[in-house]
Amino acid sequence: MTTPTLPATSHQPKAYSGPSADQVLALRKQFVNPGIFLYYKKPLMLVEGKMQYVWDDTGKRYLDGLGGIVTISVGHCHPHVVEAARKQNETLQHSTTIYLHPNLAEYAQKLASKMPGDLKVCYFVNSGSEANDLALLMARAYTGNYDVIALRNSYHGGNVAGMGLTAHSTWKFNVPHSFGAHHALAPDPYRGPYGRNDAEAGKKYAADVKQLIDFASPGQVAGFIAESIQGVGGVIVFPDGYLKHVYEHVRAAGGVCIADEVQAGFGRTGTHFWGFETQGVIPDIVTMAKGIGNGCPLAAVVTTPQIAAVLSKKIHFNTFGGNPVVCAMGKAVLEVIEREKLQENSLKLGQRVLTGLEKLKAKYEIIGDVRGKGLMLGIELVKDRATKEPAKAECAQVIENCREMGLLLGKGGLSGSVIRFAPPMCITQADADFMLEVFDAAFRQLEGEKPPKARPALAISS
Numbered sequence: 498m499t500t501p502t503l504p505a506t507s508h509q510p511k512a513y514s515g516p517s518a519d520q521v522l523a524l525r526k527q528f529v530n531p532g533i534f535l536y537y538k539k540p541l542m543l544v545e546g547k548m549q550y551v552w553d554d555t556g557k558r559y560l561d562g563l564g565g566i567v568t569i570s571v572g573h574c575h576p577h578v579v580e581a582a583r584k585q586n587e588t589l590q591h592s593t594t595i596y597l598h599p600n601l602a603e604y605a606q607k608l609a610s611k612m613p614g615d616l617k618v619c620y621f622v623n624s625g626s627e628a629n630d631l632a633l634l635m636a637r638a639y640t641g642n643y644d645v646i647a648l649r650n651s652y653h654g655g656n657v658a659g660m661g662l663t664a665h666s667t668w669k670f671n672v673p674h675s676f677g678a679h680h681a682l683a684p685d686p687y688r689g690p691y692g693r694n695d696a697e698a699g700k701k702y703a704a705d706v707k708q709l710i711d712f713a714s715p716g717q718v719a720g721f722i723a724e725s726i727q728g729v730g731g732v733i734v735f736p737d738g739y740l741k742h743v744y745e746h747v748r749a750a751g752g753v754c755i756a757d758e759v760q761a762g763f764g765r766t767g768t769h770f771w772g773f774e775t776q777g778v779i780p781d782i783v784t785m786a787k788g789i790g791n792g793c794p795l796a797a798v799v800t801t802p803q804i805a806a807v808l809s810k811k812i813h814f815n816t817f818g819g820n821p822v823v824c825a826m827g828k829a830v831l832e833v834i835e836r837e838k839l840q841e842n843s844l845k846l847g848q849r850v851l852t853g854l855e856k857l858k859a860k861y862e863i864i865g866d867v868r869g870k871g872l873m874l875g876i877e878l879v880k881d882r883a884t885k886e887p888a889k890a891e892c893a894q895v896i897e898n899c900r901e902m903g904l905l906l907g908k909g910g911l912s913g914s915v916i917r918f919a920p921p922m923c924i925t926q927a928d929a930d931f932m933l934e935v936f937d938a939a940f941r942q943l944e945g946e947k948p949p950k951a952r953p954a955l956a957i958s959s
C-alpha cells in the first residue's frame with residue numbers, strides 16, 4: 498500500500514521562518530487559557546493557506562477537510578475576498594454604525610437578496626454565539642414570551658445564551674444559563690427512537706416539541722431554535738417534514754422559528770443555499786456566522802421588518818458589528834459563491850464523497866453510519882453495529898492517521914465518535930477522491946495494517 502498523494506497545486510508557500518511549533522506550544526501553555534483546546538496528539542501549527550489547502554510550519558501540505566472550522570467557505574485567502582479586505586483596509590478600517598457607510602447597507606441588501614419570504618432585515622454582529630443571543634432577544638421582545646425550545650444534541654455557542662440553548666453536557670458549565678430553555682428530542686434518524694425507514698419520523702419527533710410546549714412551558718413560547726443540520730452534534734440530518742411540523746406547533750403557541758445556519762448555510766448543503774430550505778420551511782429569524790465571512794469575524798441575524806422593529810424599543814448597539822472591512826469581505830464571499838458556482842460544486846462533490854463513504858461503510862464494520870448533505874458530511878464510528886456503542890478512541894485514531902496522510906478532519910457528537918468533513922466548497926474531484934483514498938488507508942491502518950509507505954510526492958509541495 499502506498500500513501501495517497503495530494504492533488505497537485507501551483508501555489509508555492511513562503512518559507513516559514515517564525516517560531517517553531519514547540520515554542521508556540523510553550524507560549525500557549527504559559528499565556529493562553531488552557532480551556533482553549535488543541536486537536537491532535539502532536540499539535541499542528543498552520544502557517545499558510547491557499548484555497549482548499551493549508552501548510553504547516555515544516556512545509557507539509559494538507560487538504561483542509563474541516564474548512565478551518567466550517568468557516569472557510571470559498572477557500573483560504575481567496576483572491577477576491579483578500580482584495581476586498583485590502584481595498585477597505587487601506588481606506589477606512591473602522592467606522593461604527595452611528596455613521597453611514599455604503600458597505601454595511603450594500604452588503605445587507607445583497608444578503609437579503611439571498612433570503613426567501615420577508616426575511617429582509619439584517620443586523621450584523623461578530624460571532625455565531627452573539628447572533629443567537631440577539632435572535633433570542635428579538636424572539637422574546639417580539640412575542641412577549643420567555644420560554645424557548647431548542648434541541649438535544651444542539652450547539653449554539655459558548656456565551657450564556659448559546660450555552661443555554663446548547664444541549665451537550667460537555668459544553669455546559671455549572672452557571673445559570675438555561676432558564677426558560679427546554680430541549681426536545683434530537684430528531685436523529687440513526688440513534689433516535691424513529692429510524693430512517695419510518696415515513697412518519699418527522700411528525701413523531703415534532704410531537705415532542707408540542708409535548709414540551711404543553712408540559713414544560715406556560716403554553717406560550719417565545720420561539721424555537723434549531724441548526725438546520727446539527728454540526729457539532731455529529732452532522733445530524735433531520736427526517737423530512739420535521740421542521741414543517743415543529744414550526745406549526747411553535748407558531749400555534751405564539752412563538753417564532755429561528756434557524757441557526759451558522760454551519761449549514763451559504764450553499765454548503767448543495768441542493769439549497771440555506772439548510773432550512775431542505776426542509777421546505779421559511780423561518781422567522783435566521784442566524785449565520787462562520788462561512789458567511791470565509792473566516793473573518795462576521796455574523797448576522799436576518800429577520801422580517803416586523804420582528805426587526807422590536808429592537809427600536811430600547812437602545813441596542815454593537816461596536817464592531819457591520820465593520821466596513823468585514824462587510825466588504827462578506828459581500829465578496831457571496832460574489833464568489835455565485836461566480837464560481839460553489840453551491841453546485843458542493844452538491845456534485847458531496848454526492849461523490851457520500852457514495853464513496855457508503856462503499857467504505859460496506860467494507861469496514863466500525864463505520865456505523867454515513868450521512869450529510871453536500872459538503873457537510875459525517876461518519877459515525879461504533880464498536881458494534883448492533884449496540885451502536887460509540888468508538889471514541891478509534892475515531893481519534895482515524896483522525897490522527899488521516900492527518901499523517903495530509904487530510905485534516907473534524908470530530909463531533911457527544912462522545913467524539915463522528916468524523917466531520919466540511920471542506921472549503923472549492924474542492925475538486927481529485928480532492929474528493931484523495932479524501933476517500935486517505936479514509937480507506939486510515940481504516941486499514943486501524944485494522945492493524947502497517948502505515949502506508951511514503952511515495953515520492955508528485956505535488957510541488959506536500
Ligand SMILES: Cc1ncc(COP(=O)(O)O)c(C=O)c1O
Nearest residue numbers: 624625626652653654724759786
Ligand atoms: C451551529 C452553530 N451555532 C453557533 C455557533 C457559535 O458560533 P461562534 O463560535 O462564532 O460564536 C457555532 C459554532 O461552532 C455553531 O456551530
